[in-house]
Amino acid sequence: MEDKRYWKFFDELQDTAKSEKLKQEEFPEGLKSDKGFEQTQGINRRKFLALTASTAAIFATACSDYRDKGSIVPYNQQPENIQIGKPNFYASTCTSCLNHCGILIKTREGRPLKIDGNPDHPINKGKICPIGQASILNLYHPERLRKPLKKNGKSFNELNWNTLFTEILASLEKASNNGKIVAILSQPIFSPTFVKLIYMFQAKYPTTKVYTYSYLESYSKEQAWEEFYPKAKLSEFDFSRANVILAIESNFLANEGNFVRNIQDFVSKRDINRPNEFSRFYSVETDLSLTGANADYRIPLKADFHYEFLATLLNELLKRDLNYNRAIVEKIQGKFSRFNLEDFASKAGVDIKLVRNLIDDLIQNKGKTAVIAGDSHFYEVHLLCLLINEVLGNSSIYRICPQPSLPKSKLFEIEELVTLMNQGKVGVLFNLDTNPVFHFPSDLGFENALSKVESVVSFVEFESETANRSHYIVPISHNFESWGDYYDGIGLFSTIQPVIEPLFGTYQKEDFLLSLVQNKLERGIYHKYLKSNWQESYFSQEKYAVDFEKFWHSVLHDGTFELKQTLINDYTPNFELFDKIEHRFGTKDWVLVIKKPYFIGDGKFLNNGWLNELPHPITKVTWDNYAGISQSDANRLGLKNGDIVELGYGKSKLEIPIFVVPGIPSSSVVIEAGFGRKESGIVAENVGFYVGKILQFETTKKGYIFEKISLNKINKSYQIATTVEHHSLNDTFYSELHKKRHIIQEGLLEDYKNGKYHIHRPHELKSIVPEIKYTDVKWAMVIDMNKCVGCGACIMACNVENNIPVVGKDQVLRSREMQWIRVDTYFSGTAENPEVSFQTMLCQHCDDAPCENVCPVVATVHSSDGLNLMVYNRCVGTRYCSNNCPYKVRRFNFFDFRSHFKNGLLYKDTYKLANNPEVTVRSRGVMEKCTFCIQRITEARHQAIAENKPLRGNGVRTACQEACPANAITFGDMNDKESELYQLRNHKLGYYVLEELNVKPNVTYIAKLRNKKSEVGA
Amino acid sequence: MSRDYDYTIEAPIIEQNPSHSHINDAIARPLETKPTWKYYLALGISTSMLLFGVVCWGYTFYYGIGMWGNNQPIGWAFDIVNFVFWIGIGHAGTLISAILFLLRQRWRTGIARFAEAMTIFAVITAGLFPLFHVGRPWLAGYLFPLPNQHHLWINFTSPLIWDVFAVSTYLTVSFVFWYIGLIPDFAMLRDRTTNKFKKTIYSILSFGWRHSNRHWHHYEMLYLVLAGFATPLVLSVHTIVSFDFAVSILPGWHTTIFPPYFVAGAVFSGFGMVQNVLIIIRKVFDLEHIITIDTLEKMNKVILATGMMVGYAYAIEFFIAWYSGNQFESFVFINRALGNYAWAYWVMVSCNVVFTQLFWFKKIRRSIIPMFIIGVLVNVGMWFERFVIVVTTLSKDFLPTNWASYIPTLYDTGILIGSFGLFFTLVILFIRTMPVVSISEVKGVVEIFKKQH
8 A cells, every 4th residue: 555645734745854843842933931941030920820730739738638547568578479469378277166167268468368168178178158258357356355364353454474374374283283173165176186285284284174065065966876876976968869858957058067068968969950860858847947948848847746757757667668677667666656647647737748748759769868857956856867767778878977086075064064163173164265154054053153163264265254254364366377187087187277477466275275284385386286296196107208398288288188098887776775765745835946046156256247247048137036936926926026025934034026937837936046145245235135044954955945935925125137128928919029020930840851841031122222242251140049058158258258348237227238149038838838939139230231321420330341340439329320220239338337337346456457458448428239259350351461361251250159058159251152151041941030121131040940749739 | 349250351460559669668678677576586497497407417428328217229218309399399480480471471470589589499409419418429529520630421321410400400590580580670679778788789789770771671582582491491300300210210210201290290399389488478578469369379270280280190100000011010009009108108199189179169279278288288298299209119129128118317307307497598588688579570560550551
């Protein structure tokens, strides 16, 4: 092509020097003064303007509130392995509960930020529960104890570490010299090194006795197991191998056993691509638990009828051909022949067809069924479950439970300890981060007994009911500041390593105890001890090609270490037990079922705002526990949600508000324990009701089900904060709306397999504006409702990742919770026996997002990769976007919630460190919502650019996806035809919520399939 | 009295055939005498209400919108209800002064000035709400198309931006129209006053008006042009305000009937308010022969007519909800009438549709106390109409898990009271500083002068 020359004036055409000069200068001569600014004399126009501008600028900055907000000190010398702005990940072990999941701690510039499961861990496989994730908030909690304290009358005095150490050492020596007992009270110990340390401690102080217990443990399950299978270690079911599951008041998907693993196993048999492998799940329960809500068939049955139910079931099973030892069958049959199905069904009001169906299923899948009773159930119920499993040959799908390194104490041993304390025989009591005053029922008298002990030393992170009654309080380090190890007794080790220096100069409890053995307080001493123990006990046992340091670092790096060993469990049953078994029969009396709480552990996490605000999976109640009762009882007694009733058990009384829970049978009360702490800091102030008042220690030995309860209405009421409005299921105007509106779509597995099941799809809708084509990466998500069990792990992951503030109960009452992702629970059917559907709801990132066109200031826009973005800086907060969002997933900062909550607790010193530096902390008055973890997408894009590769969708994982124990969430590029996301998005079970609005959402839901028989209860 | 029977002759607009000087005296009297204690009492009450509102808003400014009852999903509540309510009140003024002027409805002269002033005060009051209701009011400037170095611009597809233009245009035009009408009166007051201070102010305000023929010629021309200019605005403002709702996708908001329905409702409530305040003014300042009972009756007829238009809209909304077969839409309307906010709905229907039917009776149309009560009820009803539209729609939309209820707080109520305080404070200050009736126009409609031509 010809290279044309363009000219503006003749000089340029002639290319003279003058034209060159003209081109270079911005203004032609004559338009500017020929002198420079500095050379001008006096004040002229330009100088005047310049001076005015600079003066204005100086005053403007001087008057603005741009104070120095603290100094930034860069690294003088860059530490090794730390790259500014890049996270480091360290493997460790979670100690929030006894499951000891493997975790991966994300740190940035030496600051732990987020906890995820360790993908290399064979048990939890990269997943972790909400408590584990939220434990980061406990690390940074401003109310953590910082200085050792000594009791002085009613208050405490601070003292220094050395004085504390000498005084405790002296009292220990005094006790052992006087032959008085040194009692150590702890949670069950799974650390082999710590147990060694305790043996050393016992060697030095020979009167030492160790008591371990865990909250709400009745030991009836262990007792039944030990008596029935005397030679076998305690085992649990592998649900990935169970075709039929029958749960009796069991919450194995939420808080019993290693539920993170249970969820993974359970949903492995809920894969829409393998419809023939679906398991069928029956749940018989009083409470509507998260587990029961996931059942294909749920049979609401009052807890005192459960024994009869199992006995009837057993009797019916034995009538069939079980191919089991005839003699034994006949012997048992004699014992249970009185339990007749017809009689039971009419007495307990159970659908007889359903029970027959269950029996058929159990028989057909013999050896691959799981009959499991809840941890808190009666001894006899556990025994019957074991027997049914035995006759069905289910021991083939058992696997051995983790075994504590030190045997757990029986409850009668705790009782003995209290007696010893009362007799003044206990000289020193070490409380290793437990809280017996709160945990044990008041009638045990632990509080009173504590006052008879010469010196009580509490090793705790936070103040507690027990710590406040101790003579010394030793503040201990958080798990993330400590060294440790874990052994499950059957071959799996995992390690605990610190990821941050102790924030408050505390010692880890093992350091302190080891120092007491060695008479000298020394920091880090346990670390050395741990290493030497590993070298001795594990490294030298095997022949490794590397030296110990390398071995140790590789164990720390992986976080886990497996010993190859063959596990043999001898399941030889002891049938003689049944000769003396006492039958239980259901009555018409009120029954109280005490359940483990979902999110606050043993009460330790009651001062964790995130966990308190995580809505209860079924009722969506936050910041409280309540007495769940049935709709019919509430109607009969004239009670509504929040009305306080007085429960009576024996002589004890408890006042607690009621909450109507669908699916609870009448004459039943269900309460979650662990709430109502009086001495645990300001977050837990007035949270819930203390059930320890009504419980009796003697009864808890047999289980946490209390018969012969009285319930009386008193004229008081209480406000319970829920995140959803509750409507009566019997109100036809409101009921089943989620099905009428096609929000929830579900059908029968049977129909799906026969090709009869169809998803509702509105007719093709056209848009009046031209469609935008996304040719490059376009982000989308699929949520499989067959897998989602509604556990809430995604909500917590999002809280941690995206700096979601805690708003407090008063704001939840005002319906202003801030969580970006939520799990909606819908009920259909009757209030007596509802069907439950869970739906995870988050920003749908609609292509034609209705929020975008109504924002007056363009603060919410669409990106070229299909994301609906929020520009916080630009947002003025008209809230129009939220009004126009059909999913109502936008969240508005009605206050600066961080300063609103408990007088700015979330702004107090260390709490701020918990914030993710990748995500803006939103100010008040702006709208926010799910971003599909844009910070992670951006990071992946940077990575792709740096590596000069195209950005692929598969590498990016959102926080909720990463956390989901069920792997129900898939995220990726919908234009990538090879991706899993693409397959699922175009699956025939996929649908959009509110598809007829034609907003073109980018979140696809996979319709739930229920494994019911069409002729039975479907 | 033949005029009661002979409908071919128009009834006189001003009664008792007052002389020029009498009109001057009657209207200028409040401006030239010392106010009584009653005036100070009224001013005291209204400024106290205003102060209460200012304090409540101050708290809101300091702590955030959380001081109000608004929540998730109810992002708008009293804030927008009050905004739409006051914009509605502001509708009567321009309708009376511009549209009725073009339609040669000469009975408007007695009330036009006052109605225009009320329009301006109501729009000022209303205009504060969109600015104050935002989460970060110090950034409300972002709502205006201000050029900036970030190249950030406003979103012309958002109805809120249309609002900004509609309301600010309406305020400007109404103000200019009102001010032009005031110029001859200011000149008259300038000529009457002996107070030097007042004279200076009135001189400046009257722009050198000399009552010359040329002045009058230009004045009449300009007034006509401005009336023509203001007329479409009467319709456009509330149409655009209704777009805030109609353009959204929510069932109960997304309705094509909204623009005419809102305009009718606005005229309805505006007339109710003008009628109410004028009843007091004419009594207090002895202007009963200038603002006559005939004029009030005509206003009542307008109230009756617009009230029925609003009633028709209520009915047609239900019909369309059923006829469309859209389950979300029918749910919303059944919920309005029978759900937890049904009481608000029935307050609205009874005040706006049922009670106004009493105006079919001439006796009630012409008796002061019943019409005053109905006028108050009209405004109660119209406030509740906006409440029903805004709050009940938001409280129960698509996904049942989103639903929540709205409970107003002290601050919500305080700001509502404060808005009345601001409005009445401005009204009370106005009646002491400017002629409440257009002196020059009234002179033109006195019978005795007409007959001389």
